[in-house]
Amino acid sequence: MSDTLNIIFAGTPDFSVPPLQGLLDSPHRVVAVYTQPDRPAGRGRKLTASPVKQLALAHDVPVFQPKNFKAEEDCAALESLGADLMVVVAYGLILPQRILDAPRLGCINIHASLLPRWRGAAPIHRAVLAGDAETGVTIMEMEAGLDTGPMLLKRTSPIRQSDTTSELHNRLSILGGEALMEALPGIAAGSLQAEPQDDALANYASKLDKAESKIDWKLSAAELDRQVRAFNPWPVAQADYQGKPLRIWESLLIDQASEAGPGRVVACNRDGIDVATSDGLLRIVKLQMPGKRAMSAADFLNAHDLEGALLG
Numbered sequence: 001m002s003d004t005l006n007i008i009f010a011g012t013p014d015f016s017v018p019p020l021q022g023l024l025d026s027p028h029r030v031v032a033v034y035t036q037p038d039r040p041a042g043r044g045r046k047l048t049a050s051p052v053k054q055l056a057l058a059h060d061v062p063v064f065q066p067k068n069f070k071a072e073e074d075c076a077a078l079e080s081l082g083a084d085l086m087v088v089v090a091y092g093l094i095l096p097q098r099i100l101d102a103p104r105l106g107c108i109n110i111h112a113s114l115l116p117r118w119r120g121a122a123p124i125h126r127a128v129l130a131g132d133a134e135t136g137v138t139i140m141e142m143e144a145g146l147d148t149g150p151m152l153l154k155r156t157s158p159i160r161q162s163d164t165t166s167e168l169h170n171r172l173s174i175l176g177g178e179a180l181m182e183a184l185p186g187i188a189a190g191s192l193q194a195e196p197q198d199d200a201l202a203n204y205a206s207k208l209d210k211a212e213s214k215i216d217w218k219l220s221a222a223e224l225d226r227q228v229r230a231f232n233p234w235p236v237a238q239a240d241y242q243g244k245p246l247r248i249w250e251s252l253l254i255d256q257a258s259e260a261g262p263g264r265v266v267a268c269n270r271d272g273i274d275v276a277t278s279d280g281l282l283r284i285v286k287l288q289m290p291g292k293r294a295m296s297a298a299d300f301l302n303a304h305d306l307e308g309a310l311l312g
Contacts, residue, residue, distance in 0.1 A: 003185060003188040003189060004026075004027050004029065004188075005027065005028045005029070005084040005085050005087050005105075005184065005187075005188055006028075006029050006031045006082065006083050006084045006085075007023060007028050007030050007031065007037055007083060007084065007086070008030075008031060008032050008033075008034065008078065008081060008083045008085070008086040008087070008103065009023060009030055009032075009033045009052075009056075009086075009087050009089075010033070010034040010035070010036070010086060010087070010089070010091040010093075010095075011033075011034075011035060011052045011088065011089040011090055011091050012035050012036045012050045012051075012052055012090060012091055012092050013050065013052075013092075014051045014173075015090045015112070015169060015171065015173045015176075016051070016052045016089040016090050016091075016173075017051050017052060017055055017173070018173050018174050018176065018177035019087065019089050019110055019173075019176050019177040019180050020033070020052055020055055020056070020089070020106075020307055021055065021177065022177040022178070022180060022181050023087065023180070024055075024059050024061075024197070026181065026184070028184065030056075030061050030064045031044075031061075031062070031081050031082075032061065032063070032064055032078075032081050032083075032292040033052060033061050033062070033063050033064070033093070033172035034051070034063075034064050034065070034066070034078075034091065035049075035050045035052045035053045035056070035063060035064075036050060036065065036091070036092050036093065037065045037067060038050070038065070038306070053065070053292065056266050059199075064077065064078070066093075068093060069093070069095065069096050069098070069099050070095075070233065071228075073103075074100060075096075075098050075169065076165055078099060078102055078220055079098075079102045082189075083102070083104070083108070084103060085103050085106070085108065085187065086099075086102070086107040086108070087107075087108055087109075087180065088105070088107055088108070088109045088110075088142060089109070089112070089176065090112075090148045094208075094308065095107065095142065097144055100142055100143065100144070105187060105188075106142065107141070107142040108139055108140060108141055108142060108152065108183075108187070109139070109140050109142050109147070109149070109243055110137055110176040110179065110180060111123065111137065111138045111140055111147055111227045112124050112135070112137055112169075112172045112176065112285070113127065113135060113137075113138060113147075113205070114134070114135060114136045114137075114138060114154055114156060114284050115138040115140060115147060115151055115154075115197055116147075116148075116197040116199065116201050116202035116206040117132070117135075117199060117201065117202070117203060117204055118135075118153070118204075119147035119202050119203070119204060119205060119207065120146060120147065120204045120205035120206055120207070121146045121205060121207040122207055122208050123135070123205040124165050124168050124169050124172065124206045125165050125203040125205070125208055125230045125231070126206075126230075127159060127168075127205075128159060128164070128165055128168065128213075128226060128230040128269060129227060129230035130226075130227050131222070131226055131259045132159055133158065133159060134156050134157065134158050134159055135156070135159055135168065135172070135176050136154055136155050136156035136157050136172070136175065136244055137154070137155050137157075137172055137176040137179050138151050138153070138154050139151070139152045139153040139154075139183045140152060140182060140194075140242050141194055145264075147291055148197060148199070148202075149194075149197075150194030150196050150197065150207050151194060151195045151196075151197060152183055152187065152192050152193075152194050152195075153179055153182060153183040153186075153192065153312070154179075154180045155175050155178070155182075157171055157172060157175055161253075162229075163229060164229045164230075164233075164250075165229065165231070165232055165233070165234040166232055166233045167231055168299075172262055173287060177214050179291045181287075184306050191199035208231070209235075209264060210233060210235045212227075212235070213235040213236060213237050213238050214230070214237075214238060214239075215227065215237055215238060215239040215248065217239075217262035217263035217275065217276070217277055217278075217311065218262045219277060219278060220277055220279035220280060221234070221253050221254065221255075221277040221280030221281055221282045222253055222279070222280065223310050224237075224277060224282045225251050225252070225253040225282060226250070228250065228251040228282075229244060229247070229251075231250055232250070236248070236249060236288075239311040239312060240311060240312030241265075241279065241289075241306075241309065241311055241312070244289060244290055245290060246287055246288075246289060246311065247287060247288040247289075247294070248284055248286075248287050249285075249286040249287060249288060249294050250284075250285040251272075251282050251283060251284055251285055252272065252275060252282075252283040252285055253280065253282065253283075254280060254281035254282070254283050255280055256280060256281050257280070258276040258281055260276040261276060261310075262276055262277050262278055263275065263276065263310050263311045263312065264276045264308070264310055264311075265306045265307060265308060265309045265310075265311065266281065267281075267307075268297075268301055268302075268305075268306050268307050269298075270281070270298040270301075271297070271298075272283075272285045272297045273287075273300075273301070273306055275311060284297055285297055285299055291297075292311055
């Protein structure tokens with residue numbers, strides 16, 4: 001049996017691009033790409049193709065964009081491709097059992113967590129928010145449950161003290177592509193053994209809600225620093241300043257005690273704006289007011305005097 005596979009790729013956002021590029025550069029054949037329908041984007045709300053669709057079209061790969069797989073013709077079209085394997089990376093649609101069973105070797109998923117640690121929609125954000133020391137990617141066999149399938153391969157990455165979700169997202173995207181290339185020979189040969197997940201160790205990485213972005217200064221500086229990093233680039237942590245939302249893009253944890261109450265600004269200089277918490281200081285390094293661009297604390301202080309201010 002040949003180790004060259006006919007592969008259907010399903011993905012939508014930027015996170016999916018490195019794995020697809022890896023497949024396109026490999027000896028395997030990408031027979032079709034599935035991605036979500038074009039969405040309005042930008043100020044003009046013009047219909048825009050997903051990053052995955054743009055890459056597929058650049059390589060003359062057929063693209064399919066069903067809204068779901070409830071229609072018989074959409075299921076039949078995928079089955080008619082005769083694929084050996086379907087690779088799913090942040091596709092955004094639930095696959096019914098009929099689709100999971102269609103490829104000869106089934107469907108695999110690249111999940112941005114060391115399963116079963118974080119199952120669900122926001123594993124990167126939740127890992128940063130929880131203060132995990134490491135995360136990674138898991139290549140798993142897909143089944144009907146939410147990220148519950150047997151695991152084929154894991155690759156780890158440390159979560160650095162300064163890592164934002166944005167930075168970790170980009171790193172795991174590349175790591176996912178590398179892990180996929182490593183796993184495919186064993187999948188093709190049938191030699192890669194799947195390991196069941198321990199459900200007792202699973203946590204649900206729920207989708208982010210804007211309400212979670214509100215800073216509570218009664219928390220510790222360590223917790224708030226994780227919140228700032230976890231919610232960059234969205235929804236961005238925010239505090240109240242003079243009745244307006246102050247978005248906090250970057251911060252630093254300052255291990256220094258303060259007698260000031262939580263939310264009180266205790267120091268302002270070009271290095272940042274130090275705010276008291278229940279434990280330690282949170283230094284605001286980059287911030288943004290409504291209708292303004294994000295800027296460094298030094299630039300912000302040129303037009304605002306926050307010394308002694310109380311942030312909500």
